[in-house]
Amino acid sequence: MGRIEISNLTKRFGDTTAVENLSLDIPDSEFLVLVGPSGCGKSTTLRMIAGLETPTEGSIYIGGEHMNYRVPQNRDIAMVFQDYALYPHMTVRENVRFGLEEEPGYTSEERDARVEEIADLLSISDLLDRRPGELSGGQQQRVALGRAIVRDPEVFLMDEPLSNLDAKLRAEMRTELQQLQHRFDVTTVYVTHNQTEAMTMSDRIAVMNDGTLQQVGEPLELYHAPANRFVGGFIGEPAMNFVEGTNENGTFVGTYIEYPFDEPIRENVGGVEGVVLGVRPEDINLRRFPEDGSGSLGDHEFQMTVSVVEPHGDQNVIHLRHPDDTGGDELLHAVTSGTTVVDAGTDVVVSIDPGAVHVFETATGDALHNRRLETELEVRNV
Amino acid sequence: MSSLTLDHVTKVYQDDEEEVVAVDDVSVEIEDEEFLVLVGPSGCGKSTTLRMIAGLETITEGEIRLGDRVINDVDTQDRDIAMVFQSYALYPHLSARRNISFGLEQSTDLPDSDIQERVEEVASMMGISDLLDRKPGQLSGGQQQRVALGRAIVRDPELFLMDEPLSNLDAKLRAEMRTELQQLQRQLGVTTVYVTHDQTEAMTMSDRIAVIDQGELQQVGEPLELYHEPNNLFVAEFIGEPSMNFFNGSYEGSSFVHDHFEYPFGPQIDDDVDGASDIVLGIRPEEVVVLDDAAVGDDPDHEYEMDVTVVEPMGDQNVVHLSFPGTDDMSEDMVAVTSGLREVAEGSRATIHIPEDTVHVFDNRTGDALHDRQLDLTAQTLQL
Numbered sequence: 001m002g003r004i005e006i007s008n009l010t011k012r013f014g015d016t017t018a019v020e021n022l023s024l025d026i027p028d029s030e031f032l033v034l035v036g037p038s039g040c041g042k043s044t045t046l047r048m049i050a051g052l053e054t055p056t057e058g059s060i061y062i063g064g065e066h067m068n069y070r071v072p073q074n075r076d077i078a079m080v081f082q083d084y085a086l087y088p089h090m091t092v093r094e095n096v097r098f099g100l101e102e103e104p105g106y107t108s109e110e111r112d113a114r115v116e117e118i119a120d121l122l123s124i125s126d127l128l129d130r131r132p133g134e135l136s137g138g139q140q141q142r143v144a145l146g147r148a149i150v151r152d153p154e155v156f157l158m159d160e161p162l163s164n165l166d167a168k169l170r171a172e173m174r175t176e177l178q179q180l181q182h183r184f185d186v187t188t189v190y191v192t193h194n195q196t197e198a199m200t201m202s203d204r205i206a207v208m209n210d211g212t213l214q215q216v217g218e219p220l221e222l223y224h225a226p227a228n229r230f231v232g233g234f235i236g237e238p239a240m241n242f243v244e245g246t247n248e249n250g251t252f253v254g255t256y257i258e259y260p261f262d263e264p265i266r267e268n269v270g271g272v273e274g275v276v277l278g279v280r281p282e283d284i285n286l287r288r289f290p291e292d293g294s295g296s297l298g299d300h301e302f303q304m305t306v307s308v309v310e311p312h313g314d315q316n317v318i319h320l321r322h323p324d325d326t327g328g329d330e331l332l333h334a335v336t337s338g339t340t341v342v343d344a345g346t347d348v349v350v351s352i353d354p355g356a357v358h359v360f361e362t363a364t365g366d367a368l369h370n371r372r373l374e375t376e377l378e379v380r381n382v
Numbered sequence: 383m384s385s386l387t388l389d390h391v392t393k394v395y396q397d398d399e400e401e402v403v404a405v406d407d408v409s410v411e412i413e414d415e416e417f418l419v420l421v422g423p424s425g426c427g428k429s430t431t432l433r434m435i436a437g438l439e440t441i442t443e444g445e446i447r448l449g450d451r452v453i454n455d456v457d458t459q460d461r462d463i464a465m466v467f468q469s470y471a472l473y474p475h476l477s478a479r480r481n482i483s484f485g486l487e488q489s490t491d492l493p494d495s496d497i498q499e500r501v502e503e504v505a506s507m508m509g510i511s512d513l514l515d516r517k518p519g520q521l522s523g524g525q526q527q528r529v530a531l532g533r534a535i536v537r538d539p540e541l542f543l544m545d546e547p548l549s550n551l552d553a554k555l556r557a558e559m560r561t562e563l564q565q566l567q568r569q570l571g572v573t574t575v576y577v578t579h580d581q582t583e584a585m586t587m588s589d590r591i592a593v594i595d596q597g598e599l600q601q602v603g604e605p606l607e608l609y610h611e612p613n614n615l616f617v618a619e620f621i622g623e624p625s626m627n628f629f630n631g632s633y634e635g636s637s638f639v640h641d642h643f644e645y646p647f648g649p650q651i652d653d654d655v656d657g658a659s660d661i662v663l664g665i666r667p668e669e670v671v672v673l674d675d676a677a678v679g680d681d682p683d684h685e686y687e688m689d690v691t692v693v694e695p696m697g698d699q700n701v702v703h704l705s706f707p708g709t710d711d712m713s714e715d716m717v718a719v720t721s722g723l724r725e726v727a728e729g730s731r732a733t734i735h736i737p738e739d740t741v742h743v744f745d746n747r748t749g750d751a752l753h754d755r756q757l758d759l760t761a762q763t764l765q766l
Binding site (some may be wrong): 037038166167168171174175178179193194198200201214219220221223224235236238239280281282307308310311312313314315317319330335338339341373 | 505552553557560563564565579580582585586587605606609610621622623624625666667668691692694695696697698701703714719722723757
C-alpha cells in the first residue's frame with residue numbers, strides 16, 4: 001500500500017541546504033498538503049519523493065520499500081503538475097490511454113476498458129473524443145488526473161495543480177479534487193504555497209519554512225494550536241495579529257498596550273521576558289467608544305481608532321491603530337460580521353478575551369501558550 | 383483635482399469584415415477624489431475603457447471629460463494622468479531614484495533640486511527612502527510596485543489610472559498593498575480609476591464599484607450596495623466569495639418550486655415576483671443556517687434536510703457543501719458558511735434553514751433582480 005515514510009531527509013545544493021533533516025510519516029490513503037512560502041523546500045521534498053532529485057542524506061520508503069535509488073518510473077507514483085501537460089493533438093481518450101503506454105501486462109482491449117472505467121469515475125465519458133482545446137479548465141484537470149490515475153499508482157504527487165485557475169474555478173476544483181481523492185483512496189502529497197488550499201483540502205498539513213518542518217497536524221490543530229509564530233502567521237487569512245513586547249510580572253507590556261495575563265497564561269509563559277502576543281482577527285471584539293468619553297475600560301480593553309475598513313460583504317476587515325501612534329501604523333486588524341459597519345476615523349473600544357490569546361517567545365518564535373477551546377468545540381458538534 | 387465623466391462611451395473594433403463592440407454605451411460619473419474600481423471577467427471591456435480614458439485607444443462614440451474639458455482628442459501626454467500597470471515597467475538599469483524622477487525630468491523644466499526634493503518627499507511617503515539608490519533587480523515585488531507608484535505620484539496628476547497593479551504579488555503581500563494603496567489614495571485625494579478582475583480588490587478598496595460584463599455596464603454602486611442589492615444575476619454571482627447560491631425553478635401559486643424543494647413566499651416577495659414564471663432563488667452562503675437540533679422546526683416551511691458532502695475548514699469559518707438527499711455524491715446543491723468553532727461532520731445529514739428575509743429572487747429570462755434581501759443599508763442597526 002501507499003504509506004510514505006520519510007526519515008531524516010536532507011538535500012543540499014552546493015552550500016545551500018534546501019531541505020534539512022525532514023521526517024514525516026504519511027499513512028496509506030492520507031491527503032497530506034506540504035505548504036510554505038516560495039523557497040521553503042516543499043517542491044524539493046516532493047521531487048525527492050518522485051525520484052527527480054537525489055537525497056543528500058536520509059531515506060524515503062513507499063509501501064515499506066526503500067526508494068532512494070529507484071528511478072521515478074519504478075516508484076509506482078503518478079504526478080500532476082501546475083500545467084496539465086495534456087497533448088493538444090490527442091483526444092481525451094488518447095491522452096488518458098497514454099498514461100498506460102509504459103505499463104506492461106495490459107492487452108489492447110484491457111487498456112481500452114481501463115480508460116472507459118476511469119472516464120466513468122471522473123464523469124468525463126462523454127468527452128472522450130474531444131481534444132484538450134475544447135475542454136474547460138476544470139475538465140482538463142480531470143483528464144490530467146485520469147491520465148495519472150489510470151495506472152492505479154500507490155501514490156499521487158501534485159505540485160500546485162490549481163494555481164493557474166481563477167479564484168472561483170479554483171474554489172470549485174478544490175472541492176472536486178478532494179472528493180476524487182477520497183473516491184480513489186490513494187495516498188496523496190500535494191504541494192502548495194496557498195494556505196487556503198492546505199486548510200480546506202488536507203487530512204493533515206505539513207508546514208515548511210527555510211527547509212525545515214515547522215509542524216504537522218490537522219488543519220484546525222494548526223489554526224488553533226500553532227507550534228510557533230511562523231505557523232501562527234502563515235495559517236489563517238487575514239493573518240493572526242502579533243504585538244511585540246515584554247512579560248513584566250505576568251503582564252504583557254507593548255509600546256502602546258498593556259495586557260494582564262490570566263492564571264493559565266501566566267503558568268505557561270513563566271519567566272520568559274521577550275514575548276509576542278498573538279490574536280486572530282475574528283477574536284477581537286469591537287464596540288463604539290462612548291462619544292462623551294465616559295465609561296471605563298476593562299483590563300483587556302483598549303481605545304483605538306479605525307484607520308481603514310475593508311468590506312468583503314460577508315465580513316468586514318477593520319484596521320486599527322492606537323490613538324497615541326502618530327505614524328499611522330496599524331496595530332491590529334479585526335474581523336466583524338458583514339452587516340456590522342464602521343467608518344474610518346471612528347474611535348472604538350477593542351476587547352480581547354484572555355481565552356483567545358496566544359503567546360510566543362520572541363527569541364525562538366516558539367508558542368508558550370495557545371488559545372483555549374475545548375468546551376466550545378464539544379457542544380457545537382452537529 | 384478633477385471629476386471624470388464617461389458619457390455614452392462606445393468602442394467598436396473592426397475585425398476583418400466583422401464589427402466587435404468592446405465597450406457598449408457606458409456612462410459613469412467619477413467624482414473628484416473618488417476611488418472607482420472597474421471590475422469584470424476577462425474580455426469584459428474594462429481595460430479597453432481604461433485605455434480610452436488614458437488616450438491609448440480612440441473613442442468610437444461618446445465623450446470623456448476630465449472636469450469640464452472634453453479629452454477625446456487630447457494626446458495621452460497632455461491629459462494630466464498617471465498610469466500604473468501590472469508589470470511595473472521600471473527601467474532595470476536606472477536606480478529607484480532615477481526611475482521616479484525620470485518622468486519629471488522629461489515633462490517639466492523644474493530645476494534638478496526641486497525634482498530631487500519632490501522625489502525624496504514621495505519616497506518617504508511610500509516608505510522607500512532607503513531604497514532609492516538600488517536598481518529594480520535588487521528590490522522585492524512589493525518594493526518595485528512602490529517605486530512604480532512613486533513614479534506616478536511624483537507627477538502630481540489629476541487622475542490615476544491603474545490596471546491590475548497588484549496581480550503579480552502573492553496573496554499576503556497583495557492584501558497588505560490593498561490597504562496601503564487605499565490609504566495613499568485617500569491621503570493624496572487624487573481621482574482614481576482602478577481596473578481589476580478580482581472582486582475582493584473591488585470590494586475592499588473602492589468608494590464605488592462599476593461592474594462590466596460583455597462591454598456593458600451592469601451596475602455602479604458602493605460595495606455593500608452591490609453585495610446586498612445586486613441589479614441582476616451577473617452582479618449577484620460576480621460579487622461575493624464564496625458565490626451566492628442559485629436555484630433555477632418556477633413560480634407557482636406563491637411558491638418557488640424546484641426539482642428538490644419548495645419555498646413558499648410571504649406577501650412581500652410574492653408582490654415583487656408577481657407576473658414572472660421562470661425564476662431563480664438566490665441566497666448568500668453566510669445566510670444559510672445549519673440548524674442546531676434545538677432550533678429545528680422554528681420555521682418549518684423554510685427548513686430542508688440536506689447531506690453534508692464536503693467541509694472546508696478555514697479556521698475562522700467553515701465552508702459546508704450540501705446536496706439534496708438522493709442526488710449523486712459528486713453533485714453540489716448549496717454552500718453554507720458556518721462559524722469556525724462550529725464543527726459539521728462530512729457525511730452527516732443536517733437541517734438547513736433559508737430565512738425569508740435573506741433571499742433574492744431573479745427573473746430567469748432577463749436576469750434582472752425582482753426582489754433583494756431585506757436590509758436597510760443606511761440603518762443604524764448596521765452600525766457598530
